[in-house]
Structures are given as structure tokens and as C-alpha cells.
Amino acid sequence: MGLELPRTKIFVVSLRGAQDRRKAFVAFNLKGAPLWKFFDACETLHPDLDYDDDNAIIAKGRPLTRGELGCYSSHYALWKQLIDDEHADQYIILEDDVIADWHYLERFAGVRHEDAGNDYIRLYYKRPAPFRVLEKNYLARSTSLVELSGYCFGTQAYLLTKNGARHFAGRLRKVIRPIDDEMDRSWNHGMPNRAVFPFPVVERAVDSDIGGSRFEPFAIPSRLRLRRFVARNTERLRYHLAARRMLP
Numbered sequence: 001m002g003l004e005l006p007r008t009k010i011f012v013v014s015l016r017g018a019q020d021r022r023k024a025f026v027a028f029n030l031k032g033a034p035l036w037k038f039f040d041a042c043e044t045l046h047p048d049l050d051y052d053d054d055n056a057i058i059a060k061g062r063p064l065t066r067g068e069l070g071c072y073s074s075h076y077a078l079w080k081q082l083i084d085d086e087h088a089d090q091y092i093i094l095e096d097d098v099i100a101d102w103h104y105l106e107r108f109a110g111v112r113h114e115d116a117g118n119d120y121i122r123l124y125y126k127r128p129a130p131f132r133v134l135e136k137n138y139l140a141r142s143t144s145l146v147e148l149s150g151y152c153f154g155t156q157a158y159l160l161t162k163n164g165a166r167h168f169a170g171r172l173r174k175v176i177r178p179i180d181d182e183m184d185r186s187w188n189h190g191m192p193n194r195a196v197f198p199f200p201v202v203e204r205a206v207d208s209d210i211g212g213s214r215f216e217p218f219a220i221p222s223r224l225r226l227r228r229f230v231a232r233n234t235e236r237l238r239y240h241l242a243a244r245r246m247l248p
Contacts, residue, residue, distance in 0.1 A: 008089065009087075009088045009090075010037070013075070013078070013094070014040070014095070014096035025097075039078060041071070041074040042070045042073035043066075045069045046073035048076070048173060049073060051069060051175040056177070057221070058227045061220065062218035064178065064214075072179040072182075075093065076172070079169040080169055082162055083165050088162075089161065090159060092123075095155065097204045098201050099202050100123075100201045104139065105201075108139055108196070108200065111139070113159060119163045120160055120193070121158060121195060121196060122196070123156075124157040124158075125148070127151065131148045132147050133146050134146060142198075145196060146197050148184075148194070149186075149193075150243060156203050187239055188238070
């Protein structure tokens with residue numbers, strides 16, 4: 001009996017009206033790319049998600065922006081779609097500001113990652129984070145599969161299996177942080193934060209569609225300062241305890 005290949009679909013998250021970004025994605029990724037499809041990004045909160053400004057201020061130190069809520073909703077919508085997709089076992093999810101090594105991704109897409117318990121694998125992240133090597137020469141010489149500890153940020157490129165989609169969709173319905181913050185928090189949701197390194201996908205130097213207002217100073221209301229202080233320090237303690245267990 002022959003080996004059954006996984007059914008992998010590739011989606012590129014992009015605002016419906018972002019024609020310049022879509023054209024640039026096609027231009028930078030045309031050569032050698034397997035079949036992929038644009039996924040129209042959400043611009044409002046997904047109806048299954050729960051968001052409140054005060055909860056975000058306590059957890060993150062500020063309310064989330066409209067762009068962040070749309071980004072969160074877009075990825076959540078793809079997770080829900082994967083759960084119900086009878087013609088796919090796993091998705092590769094990209095954003096429209098990346099350039100991919102399609103030769104590597106084609107080999108990567110041909111692996112049934114859930115068989116090895118790798119239900120979530122990043123293909124890019126934005127900030128260095130502590131890690132341990134799980135497997136060397138992972139589908140290519142000098143490429144490794146690693147497990148990350150802590151915040152590394154970014155949802156530009158990752159693989160998610162159907163099991164991974166069920167896990168995230170079931171645990172991340174309450175929106176209190178940006179989507180990449182939540183996906184990084186393996187010590188909270190229980191999904192190992194794994195990645196391919198060096199990255200087979202890189203981010204282009206373009207302005208984010210989410211906008212820059214999220215980086216502006218925010219004055220926490222006095223009524224929430226104590227709760228924010230407690231939440232922030234509790235989060236730090238939980239992270240450091242988890243990091244010590246993973247990276248002795």
C-alpha cells in the first residue's frame with residue numbers, strides 16, 4: 001500500500017482592496033510557486049470572537065486597534081475553515097507581504113506534520129527567542145526544526161494542521177491580545193511553538209496594513225492599573241516557569 005500524501009492548501013491573507021500588495025505578492029512569488037489562493041482578510045471582529053477594551057488593557061496594556069481585531073479575525077476564520085474543510089488536512093497560511101522559497105515549501109507541504117505531533121510550525125518570526133533544536137537537516141541540509149520559548153511575534157507564515165486549528169479555535173476565542181501574542185503563548189494554550197530555521201519565508205520591508213497607532217503611548221485608566229500590574233507580573237512568572245521547564 002502506497003504512502004498517502006497530505007492534502008495541503010495554501011492561503012494568502014490579504015485585504016480585498018489591497019490590489020497593490022496583491023500585485024506585489026504575485027510578482028515576488030510567481031516563479032516556482034505551487035497553487036495558492038488569496039483569502040480576503042476580515043475588517044471587523046469575527047462573530048464567534050469575544051472582545052472588550054478593558055480586558056485588553058489589563059492583558060496588553062492598551063486596547064486593540066481595528067486593524068489588530070481584523071487580523072485576529074482573519075486567522076481565526078481560516079482556522080474555522082480548515083476545521084470544516086473536508087478536502088484538506090493542513091493549511092499553509094501566508095500574509096501578502098512575504099517572499100517564499102517555494103522549492104522548500106513544496107517539500108514541506110508534502111509532509112503530514114500531524115503524524116509527528118507538529119500541528120503548528122512557524123515559517124517566519126520577527127524577534128529572536130530562546131529555542132532548542134528538535135530535528136537537524138529538516139527536509140533540507142542545514143535547516144532545523146526548533147521549538148521556541150517566549151514571544152517571537154508575527155503571523156506572516158505558518159503551517160497549521162486540522163488538529164492545530166481545533167486547538168487554537170477552541171482556546172483563543174477571547175480576544176485580549178494581538179493574534180501573534182496569543183499564538184506565542186504556548187505556556188498558556190498548550191500548543192508547542194515550533195518553527196523552521198533558517199526561514200523559508202521572509203517579510204518584505206513594507207508598511208503594515210494594521211497601522212502604527214498600536215505603538216503610540218497609552219495611559220492606563222486608574223481603575224485598571226492594579227489589575228494590569230497583577231496580570232503583567234503573573235504573566236511574567238508563568239512564562240519564566242515554563243521556559244525553565246523547556247530550556248533547562
